[in-house]
Amino acid sequence: MATVSETSPVTVRRMVPILAASTVGTAIEWYDFFLYGFLSATVFPKLFFPELDPVAGTIASFTTNFVGFFARPLGGAFFGWFGDRVGRKSTLIATLLLMGIATALMGLLPGHAQIGLAAPLILSVLRFLQGAGVGGEWGGSVLLSMEYGDNRRRGFWMSWPQTGVPLGLALAAIAVLSFQAIFPGEAFLSIGWRIPFLLSLLLILVGLYIRLRILETPAFRRVKETGRIAHVPLVEVFRHYWREIILSALVRSAEQAPFYLFTTFILSYGSKTLKVDSSVLYAGLIISAVCSLILMPTWSHLSDRFGRKRWYMIGCVLMALYAFPYFLLLETRLPVVVLLAMILSISFCHDWLYGPQAALISERFGTRLRYSGASLGYQLASITAGGPAPILATWLVANTHTWLGSGTPSYTLIAVFIIFMAVVSFISTALLGRELAGQAAVEDVGGEETRLTTQVQ
Template sequence: MANVATGEVSVRRMLPVITASTLGTAIEWYDFFLYNFFAATIFAPLFFPNLDPVTGILASFTTYYIGFLARPIGGAFFGWFGDRVGRKSTLIVTLILMGVATVLIGAIPTYKSIGFVAPLLITILRFLQGAGVGGEWGGSVLLSLEYGDNRRRGFWASWPQTGVPVGLALAAIALLICKALFPGEAFLQIGWRIPFFLSALLILVGFFIRMRILETPEFTRLKQEQRVAKAPLGEVIRYYWKEIILSALLRSGEQAPFYLFTTFVLSYGVSTLKIPVNTLYTGIILAALIAFVTMPFASYLSDIVGRKRWFMLASLGMAIYAYPFFLLLQTKNSVLVVLALVGAISIFHASLYGPEAAFISEHFSTRLRYSGASLGYQLASLTAGGPAPIIAVLLLAAYKSYIPLVLYIILMALISLLAAWGLREYANRDAAADKDIQVTEAAIASEAP
């Protein structure tokens, strides 16, 4: 199959690829966000009933963090297979892993039934969820990126990113429907389990669609030329360690705020500000739907003005919005609260998250791209996304004010700005073409007798 990166491809040709990558990603994030929502609302009394409210939320967020701890492990593990075996088959495995783990979470008895075994089981399954997401992202992005062309690389690679707001909206909608069907105590008994069981149907749909997509042209050519990496993880760390570190830091300004906007805000809004939880879910759903449009649009703009310039400007925007976001929440006015969430998720987060897929992936050569991009992307789970709600709960408990939360977001955004400044610009050029030759030659030389 010919490599299409150097020529322009049509939307018609890309549509099946975009559908397969985006839908699969949406399903994976639906599964992942379900746990996040319940960790912020009902998992503390169900699985940690003997703890006081603040400690119970912290314990619930700690098991939530296990999923983030697993993401770079899954990225490294599945990245190896993605660079050795192929993007398509690895994506199918991650989809199945995520689906099985999610369905089993819905079947776990609570602490009242089996004691400490309940939080232990949910922690193990959360780890498997994280590993699945860790392997999923790299493959779904590369599926779009390696079928696309250089001129619109940011736009093509952004579509799997839209799977995040789609999954977010689906999870919130499923939760609200089940709360309406199982009011009060019934929701704590059985209602919360239904959205997890529904994951099985979504996985079947995603599996069928992904099976119909061929391997990417770039990886197919790599296999034909017998240039597939023999030890991709070791090679990518050796030759791309700087890009991996900067990619992880790059995500600070979107990753940490995002989980404050979508997870921490549920416990903070309900427990501290006494905002109706349905108002918060409505804001999240509306923001997610709008982000489905704003993410590709921001990525299209990054193709025009350059990834570095766009990302640095968007990081500044996130820093500036931190204070107005919490100020709007303090009003407790439903319209303003929804407006705060829409601005946070569909404008400022989307402006960073959409172009990020191409910005990270294009810094790695084809033969090591799955491993490199996955590691760079998923390591931010340890430093930004995972600890963000835990840090926010601790800051709020210590200072009784939202100002430290504002400063935390500003700090994360400035880290992103500096990381973007340290990375190279590859918009409208071959992705890491200059380094690809050096790495291949070095790898061949090291294997010579």
């Protein structure tokens, strides 16, 4: 079993096994989550909602997709309780198993033609379990990096679990593209789409092997040894940190809503409205994900140097400024320009916000309630921003000409929605409180004073 000395200096060598455990596991969970999102835009309307017209079928499919987002804060609350009571490591193992098993079962689920209405209902239940797993995963994975790392490079260390999102995105896109090539046309609708879901079982084994080799974080061990474990974490965290939870959810608006427009809605909008080949869109996701592996830690490192709040607020402005140019680039329908639009949207605008976000949120909560507080603040945005975004965007495209006239571009209201989300995040970030980049995280409340694991090196 890999061990890390609590008193040893915080070096890259010391952090590698910790970052591997948090990042690889997170990548596997997001691979599972994104698979569903991709296929909800292309395959699931035909397989599970064949009796609806194309627009209604897509909205229905995105609605089952939203079930996973609805479950995320519930999973954050449920697993946050275990994370603050039992420990980060054991909770992360549980979330990995839940997510992987639910995903594999999706690959075995018959369609509407075989079992009728039961098919979308069971699909929704499995999506709920997926969402609950992701809801509990994020808090534990970023806290591994935070509570083993130091204050000076907190944003950088915590950005690596965040890269699990583009890794999972790339893996899911590669899997879909590969099996579309192996099973072309109707063969993909019947059997090809199922294989990537079943492969999740193999990925679980990899994730478990890595996570079982790490120890509990030093910060949580100290809380446990001194008898300061929270008795009812969910009640206590709302009592002491309700303001931070609400603001954390709103802070994510400029990142969360656009991200699912850039990665899920684009597959439907690009292929059906713009008539762009789906292989171009999936290639854009893969290239963007590769760029994110470099840019996300870079933006996070810069947030350590220049201030997390300042960096994040600049990112909100950039997201708002890019809203209309993004769609103008897509409207060219030129593959190279479409790829450029996607790369800029994800690797530049989104990652500018998402990389430092883990530190920005988690450092606002004391150790004994950090898993619950950070998870709830982060996951509530899946209901207020991420989950509804593809549904709302599909509806807005279908109604823009009715409301604004036939000469109005169909993307106009979606771009306005992105700008609105950016404004919400900008104001919420300003209200978060003092800057904590390079400083110790906030002190515990409801118990004896404590500071974050390792002081500035």
